[in-house]
Amino acid sequence: MNRERAAVCHCLLIETDSDGLVLVDTGIGTADLQHPDRSLGADWVAYAQPALNPEECALHQVVRLGYAPRDVRHIVLTHLHRDHTGGLPDFPHARVHVHPDEYRSVTDPAAAHHRYSLDRFMPSHRAHGPLLTPALPALAAESSEWFGFPGVARPQGMACELLLVPLPGHSAGHAGIAVRDGGGRWLLHAGDAYMYHGELEHTPPLSHPVLEPVQQGAQTDAAARVATRDRLRALRHDHADEVTVFSAHDPWELSRLAAPGHVT
Structure with a gap:
């Protein structure tokens, strides 16, 4: 196994001609740094031990x-857990897009995961009233699949080619965010569908001994999560020349993508 590194909250900033800047996930926000126990939850802070470094917040990196x-102008979330939504108050004007199943899980009291999802979508991250918007299913004239993944949705009011690809199991409406990079390849921000590159790159899948318990504790459907992981393994194997897949918390993947000479 690679030498020890701290886990990350991997966000993606996309420059578009039509929609301004689009931020995929927001990580820990600046308000979280001021009162982390209150904003993120004391138990979570004690367990995760986030760095709470202002320079790592998405807001500071955007300004830098x-x-x-x-x-x-737009934020697209893989899901609504606290380590992905902390930066929402830093961009209160942005429209926030989520998969319709994730939207339903926090807005529909009759939804099966409503109470669970609200517990995970921190009150401090939604107190400002974010412009939460469900993505729309692909139009009849479009394909509803992406490399065989069904149920693809598109953010409302955005012209750029960006897709929410359902990757179920981790949360009620967990989705990967697919976008083309400057070279025409697809990037897939897979959120928490997996947490360690060994799950996709090794045969049999190799889980991280620290991250795997985190994944199991957060998942809503274990069988669906494993099935999603296996589909991502197949995607990486069969379409490595077309798609780059990365997760939210793997620091080794982040290092690869941030290395000099890697064009995104």
Whole structure:
């Protein structure tokens, strides 16, 4: 196994011609740093031990790239867990897009996962009233599949080619975010569908001894999660020349993508 590294909250910033900046997931936010126990939950902070480094917050990184916070017009979330939504209050003007199943899980009291999902979508991250918007199923004229993954949805009011690809098991409406990079390849931000590259790259799948218990504790459907992982393994194997898959918390994957010479 690779040498020890701290887990990350891997976000993706997309420059578009039509929709301004699009941020995929938001990680830990600046407000979380001020009162982490209250904002993120004392038990979670004690267990996860987040770095709470202001320079790592999405807001600071956007500004460091020369943009203003308001340039981020859209946020697309893989799901609504606290380590993915902390930056929402830093971009209160942005429209926030989620898969319709994830949207339903926090807005419909009759949904099976409503109470569970609200517990995971932290009150501090939604107190400002984020512009939460369900993505729309693909139009009849479009394919509802992406490399064989069914149920693809598109964010409302966005012209750029960005898709929410259902990757069930981790949360009620967990989805990967697929977008083309500058070279025409697809990038798939797979969120928490898996947490360690060994799950896709090794045969049999190799889980991380620290991250695997986290994954099992958070999942809503174990069988669905394993099936999703196996489909991602097949995607990586069969379409490595077309798609780059990465997860939210694997620091080795982040290092590869951030290496000099890697164009995204």
